[in-house]
Amino acid sequence: MGLINRELRNGPSSMAYLGSSSHSVVRLLPKALEVDGIAPNKGLVVTDNARYVTITLDIYEFTKMIETYFSIEEQQDLCLRLGLDYQSAVPSNATKLVSAQAIVDHMRRDSRLMKLWFACVQVRPNSDWTRLLRG
DSSP states (O other): OOSEEEEEOOSOSSTTOOSTTOEEEEEEOGGGGOBTTBOOOTTOOOOTTOSOEEEEEEHHHHHHHHHHHOOHHHHHHHHHHHTOOHHHHSOTTOOHHHHHHHHHHHHHHTTOHHHHHHHHHHHSTTSOGGGGEEO
16 A cells, blocks of 8 residues: 555646635545655644544645746656656646646546655755645
8 A cells, every 4th residue: 555545636626716625635644744854734743543644735836836846848757757648638838837737637637646746845855845735
């Protein structure tokens, strides 16, 4: 079993509706909350005997961070790292924002959103990705 128990979709399934319900609910095994020594933000409390932790990931802010910290080429590399075909997931001539929205939406539909989050943490470890998580 991996670090992610399962992903539950909550809110809109299309990135065209980025509103107040733009969060995804994820159940993680407690050890998943430490990525290369990065601890979660203060809002997440994990006990030693927890079977899993339910958190939400702010989709709107996640998309904005990908747009900010990754160029189009770096977003393509991120997709390659995750085994996602960039050409089929993202419309041609997409802006950085549209590209980020398409990648997040695709990974969300495939219940692989946290894999994208982990990849972002690994590629840009100096950015505060943990602020996107709410427990």
